[in-house]
Amino acid sequence: MPHGNPVTFFQGPARLGLSTALGVFRAGFVLVGNVPTKDGTSPTAGSLLVINRNGSQIAEWMPAAAKINGPWDLTIFDAGDHAKVFVSNVLDGTVTRLDVSIDDDGVHLNRATKIASGYTFRSDPSALVLGPTGLAYDPQRDVLYVASTADNEIFAVSGAGSSQHDGSKGVLIYADNNHLRGPLGMALGPNGHLFVANGDAVNADPKHPSEIVEFTPQGRFVAQFSIDPAVDGPFGIAFGQPKHGFVHFAAVDDNTNTVTVWRLPFEDADH
Template sequence: MLPPSFVTSSTVPANGDINPYGVAFVPDGFPRFGTVAAGNLLVSNFNNAQNAQGTGTTIVKIVPNDKPVTFFQGAPGLGLSTALGVLKGGFVLVGSVPTTDGTFKTIQPGVLLVLNRTGSIVAQWTPAKAKIDGPWDLTIFDQGDRAKVFVSNVLNGTVVRLDVSVDDDGVHLNRATQIASGYPLRGDPSALVVGPTGLAYDPQRDVLYVASTVDNAIFAVFGAGYSQHDGGKGAVIYADNAHLHGPIALTLGPNGHLFVANGDAINSDPKQPSEIVEFTPQGRFVAQLPVDPAQAGAFGLAFTEPRQEFVRFAAVDDNTNTVTVWKVPFENGGQ
C-alpha cells in the first residue's frame, strides 16, 4: 500500500495534550508571514494531559523527528476533533466537541472555530448559525475566494454544507444547508461517541462520501455541492465486514481511491488492528495497512497535492500520540 519512506513524529505539545485526531496539510498558496506555511502539517488534539476525552485545546505544527510547535491553544475544555481543515486563503477551521469530565454524559454540541495564520480566533460558528451538533470531521472544497465546507455532526447524525466566502478579513458563513441525515450514533465507553465521521468530496462528480461508523459502511451523497435539501443517508458504496471495523476518518487519494481509518469500536478484529483501508469508489477493496499493532490507534488521514511526482500521506496513531508521514510516488497510482 505504501513505500518504506516515512517519518514518525510526536504530536504532544508543551501542555501535554494527547489523543491526536484531526490531520491537515497547509495547502500551496497559503499566505506568508504566519506561524504556519504551505507544506506544514497540523494536528488537533482531543484529550488533555490527564487523558480526559473532549478536553484537548491544541493544534500543533509537526516538526519531523522533534517536538511539535503549538500553533493554537484555546481555553480549557475545547475537545478539538477530527474536523480540521486549512483554507489556502490563510485560515484554519477546527471543530470542538467538548465534555466537562471526559464522558459521554457531559458531551456538548461544540462550535467551529476559524483561526488566522498566526493561530488567533477570528470567528466562532455556533450550532444555531452553522447547523452543527458535535462537529466530528470536515472536508473542504477550496476555490480560493469561496469554499464549500462539509461537516459531519456526531450528536445528531447529520451532514451540513457551509457555503463560505474568504477574504483578507476572514471567512464569512453565507449559508448552512443540511444535506444528509439518518446516520446512527451512540455513546461509547472507549471511543466516547461513535456516529458519522469521515467525509471526502469529489468535485468532478459532485459526490460526498460519508464514513458512517455505526453502520460500518461508506455512503455516497450525490449532488452534495449544490443540493438545497436533505437527501437522507445516500447510497451505500462500500460495506465490507472483512475489512471495515468502525470506519472513521476518510480521505480521497490522488489516484481516485478512497482511504479510511478503522477505529475498531464496531466489528473489531484483534487480527486487524488500527487498519487504514484503500478501496475504489465502486466498492472494490484494494489494500490495507495497520498503523499500530494494538486496536483503536488509527484516526485522522490527509494527503497533499502531488508535487514533483510525489504526494505525502499522513496518518495519526492516537495510541502512541504520533503522526507518520509517507512520501508516495504519484506515478505508481499513489500505492
C-alpha cells in the same frame, strides 16, 4: 515543523474539546470543531472556531447559525475567495454544507444547509460517541463520501455541493465486515480510490488492528495495512498534492500520539 518538533499553534481554554473537524483554507485560516464534555460523558453541541494564521481565534460559528450538532470531522473544497465546507455531526447523525466567503479579514459563513441525515449515532464507553465521521469530496462528480462509523459503512451523497435539501444517507457504496472496523478518517487518494482509517470501535479484530483500508468508489476492496500493532490507533489521514512522481500520505496514530508521513511513488495517468 522540521525534524518532527511540533510547536503550539492554538491553545484554547480547558475542556474545549477540539475534534478531528480540522481544515485549512488557502488563505491561511484554520477551521476546527469543538465538542466539549465536562466529565468525559454527555458531550454538547459545540461550535466551529475560525483561527487566523497567527493562531488567534477570530470567530466562532454556533450550532443555530451553522446547523451543527457535534462537529466531528470536516472537509473543505476551497475556491480561493469562497469555499464549501462539509461537516459531519456526531450527535444527530447528519452532514451539513457551509457555503463561506473568504477575504483578508477572515472566513464568513453565508449559508448552512443540511444535506444528509439518518446515520447511526450513539454514545460509546471508550470512544465517547460514535456517528458519521470521515468525509471526502469529489468536486468533479459533486459527490461527498461519508464514513458512518457506527453503521460500519461508507455512503455517497450525490449533488452535495449544490443540493438545497436533505438527501438522507445517500447511496451505500461499501459495506465490508471483513475489512471495515469502525471507519473514522477518510481521504480521496490521487488515484481516485478512497482510503479510510479503521478506529476498531466497531467490528474489532485483534488480528487486524489499526488498519488503513483502500477501496474504490464502486465498493471494491483494494488493500489494507496496519499502522500500529494494537487496536484503536488510526484517526485522521490525508494526502498531499502529487509532485515529481511522488505523493505524501499522512496518518495519525492515536495510541502513540504521533503522525507518520510516507513519501509514495505516484504515476499521473495524464503524463
